Amino acid sequence: MSYQREFPRRLKVALVGAGSHSYRNLLPAMNFLPVTLVAVCDINESLAAATARQYGATAYSSTRDLYAREALDAVFIAVSPYLHPQLACEAFDAHLHVWLEKPPAIRADEVKEMILHRGERISVVGFKKAFMPGTEKALEIFADPQHAPIRSILAEYPMSIPADGERVLREREFTNWLGNGCHPLSFMLAVGGAVRAVCVHRGAHGGGVCVLEFTSGAIGTLHLADGGNSTQPLERYSVFGKDCQLVIDNSSRVIFQRGIPFAYGQTTSHVPAGMESGAVVAVTLQAADKGDTTTMDATLIEAGMAVAELVVEQAESHSEENKINLHGIDELVADKGYLSLSLIHI
Numbered sequence: 301m302s303y304q305r306e307f308p309r310r311l312k313v314a315l316v317g318a319g320s321h322s323y324r325n326l327l328p329a330m331n332f333l334p335v336t337l338v339a340v341c342d343i344n345e346s347l348a349a350a351t352a353r354q355y356g357a358t359a360y361s362s363t364r365d366l367y368a369r370e371a372l373d374a375v376f377i378a379v380s381p382y383l384h385p386q387l388a389c390e391a392f393d394a395h396l397h398v399w400l401e402k403p404p405a406i407r408a409d410e411v412k413e414m415i416l417h418r419g420e421r422i423s424v425v426g427f428k429k430a431f432m433p434g435t436e437k438a439l440e441i442f443a444d445p446q447h448a449p450i451r452s453i454l455a456e457y458p459m460s461i462p463a464d465g466e467r468v469l470r471e472r473e474f475t476n477w478l479g480n481g482c483h484p485l486s487f488m489l490a491v492g493g494a495v496r497a498v499c500v501h502r503g504a505h506g507g508g509v510c511v512l513e514f515t516s517g518a519i520g521t522l523h524l525a526d527g528g529n530s531t532q533p534l535e536r537y538s539v540f541g542k543d544c545q546l547v548i549d550n551s552s553r554v555i556f557q558r559g560i561p562f563a564y565g566q567t568t569s570h571v572p573a574g575m576e577s578g579a580v581v582a583v584t585l586q587a588a589d590k591g592d593t594t595t596m597d598a599t600l601i602e603a604g605m606a607v608a609e610l611v612v613e614q615a616e617s618h619s620e621e622n623k624i625n626l627h628g629i630d631e632l633v634a635d636k637g638y639l640s641l642s643l644i645h646i
């Protein structure tokens with residue numbers, strides 16, 4: 301990967317839709333892209349103005365004015381699936397390349413319409429699971445004849461599919477299936493390729509299975525894990541090839557299982573010698589001297605003061621309950637979990 305400042309030429313781009321996702325994720329990521337952000341457009345004028353000011357860009361409240369006044373190469377659009385088709389077609393008609401946030405549309409026909417308008421322009425939808433590092437690793441591994449072809453793919457994602465899909469589509473209702481179902485599906489399609497048949501079995505309490513039959517001959521199961529917690533950890537993907545499997549656990553942990561030399565009744569170790577068998581694991585690690593450990597001193601001082609207060613309380617009370625160990629701390633439990641980055645219990 302190359303970063304923005306390493307590129308001799310940058311594309312002149314505008315952002316359409318300066319809402320929550322754009323501000324939190326797209327604009328910071330642009331720091332690394334070979335782009336110059338020329339303009340920010342949002343129908344919310346004050347939001348457009350504040351965001352444009354922060355990035356040294358010009359603010360617009362209408363895409364028509366934006367395209368009339370700025371000489372752009374491309375546009376980033378992050379508004380909503382209700383408006384994406386119209387906004388993308390308008391940008392294509394203005395001869396711009398388009399990066400479009402997911403979901404691209406409400407109905408498949410609207411995607412066909414956008415493709416008609418696209419012409420020779422380059423366009424990509426931000427289906428982030430299709431581009432995550434674990435997906436690239438899956439593509440690399442299963443392109444190798446030693447591991448190909450992919451037999452099956454299993455995706456687990458907290459999700460349900462509407463019971464009354466026809467009405468939902470007719471009334472253009474926003475559902476979690478529309479908003480987030482595209483995440484696991486985009487992983488499956490990126491790795492499995494084109495799909496020739498789909499079958500869904502929905503459970504009475506929500507959840508269910510969505511089976512994808514790929515034209516390659518592989519079969520995919522999207523386990524609609526409705527009821528599963530949708531915070532952290534969120535999702536899991538497994539891809540099964542020839543005598544091997546790749547697991548992407550919660551996006552960050554990638555495990556390639558190659559198996560071990562195994563003779564039934566004779567093999568005595570599950571970790572045999574050598575590096576050519578077993579699992580290859582890639583994890584995201586936090587440096588031990590960084591991050592939440594910086595709060596350790598403050599937390600220990602606070603904990604020490606709490607203990608001192610209890611000692612005073614105890615000295616004044618004759619109760620035998622909740623005796624404090626005056627010889628010091630017995631046990632320290634430091635929780636560095638996802639949701640409690642700086643929590644330390646003593």
Ligand SMILES: NC(=O)c1ccc[n+]([C@@H]2O[C@H](COP(=O)([O-])OP(=O)(O)OC[C@H]3O[C@@H](n4cnc5c(N)ncnc54)[C@H](O)[C@@H]3O)[C@@H](O)[C@H]2O)c1
Nearest residue numbers: 317318319320321322341342343344378379380401402403
């Ligand atoms: N990939 C992800 O993980 C992820 C996460 C969150 C949101 N999203 C997607 O990003 C998109 C935006 O979501 P959000 O949460 O930022 O919504 P948001 O409502 O916060 O932002 C949308 C913005 O678009 C503006 N807007 C509406 N019509 C417009 C128009 N015609 N021209 C210009 N601006 C217009 C609104 O004023 C608003 O500021 C959605 O498609 C959503 O699904 C993706």
